[in-house]
Amino acid sequence: MPDGVHVFDRLLEIALLIQQDMSRELGPAGLTAARTHLLWEVHHRGPSTQQALAAALQVSPRNVTGLVDAVEKGGFARREPHPTDRRATLVTLTEQGTRAMADMVASRGQIAAHLVSDFDTAQLQRFTADLDAVTARLHELMDDGSPT
């Protein structure tokens, strides 16, 4: 007798496990979840202003200052002057930062493959579709509830 609550509980459990697994990997490299999230964003967007990062991470500009301070100190990123706007700075990945993100992509790929290694193609297709449906429902809930 499966029901929605079971699904919800499982999703919560999975979320927790993924978080734990990721912090276990990042800790040694001197990275935290928040800092990694910032680097990840820079990795995908390319050199970005702190304002852009604040918007992308849905976090205050002040917070970004702190995170950039930390990853700069750790050698993962660098502040560079914006070529045309002298008020702004561009956050860029260093070689070390680029390497860290590449490692992360690789390790995430391994985990991802392992998660569904039992599934045949049809099953994976169905499961993916179901996850997409649940995600869409969640987005609906979020949009309904916070009309701002």
Next chain:
Amino acid sequence: MPDGVHVFDRLLEIALLIQQDMSRELGPAGLTAARTHLLWEVHHRGPSTQQALAAALQVSPRNVTGLVDAVEKGGFARREPHPTDRRATLVTLTEQGTRAMADMVASRGQIAAHLVSDFDTAQLQRFTADLDAVTARLHELMDDGSPT
């Protein structure tokens, strides 16, 4: 062409959305994620020592002191003397705390039902089984990686 990485990304996205939704509900009541987690644990275990809660939440005893201070101040829980061990205290839910947990169960049930409201019985069964399989795989990964 679905693959494991898509699944992984979706799971991350779902985790994020659920977190956001939950904090949106808890904020108004004066509760945070960490405090709610503690109350949730007390709700399920019954009156518990802080040591037991620290173990259950996988958090330091010192941390539990702070969280209990906060939920006690907020009127959600109470410290009571342990009947046989005078070193220990039992954390118990107040009426307000019990009500808050009941509300949470109800609201979580609504969300959960909505998430899979499109699914017919067979689909829900399959989806649940797939989620269980993924969860089992994640547990494997966690156990492998942290031999401690």
Next chain:
DNA sequence: TATTGTTATACTCTATAACTATA
């Protein structure tokens, strides 16, 4: 001697508000 909870101290993430330098 071991355990329970607390005080002391410190680090990270987060926020708002005020300020500086530029647009």
Next chain:
DNA sequence: TATAGTTATAGAGTATAACAATA
């Protein structure tokens, strides 16, 4: 006047280490 980033200040979550009371 508005925007980019910083300083100032504050609160929450987390940790370790030292300590008191009790087992």
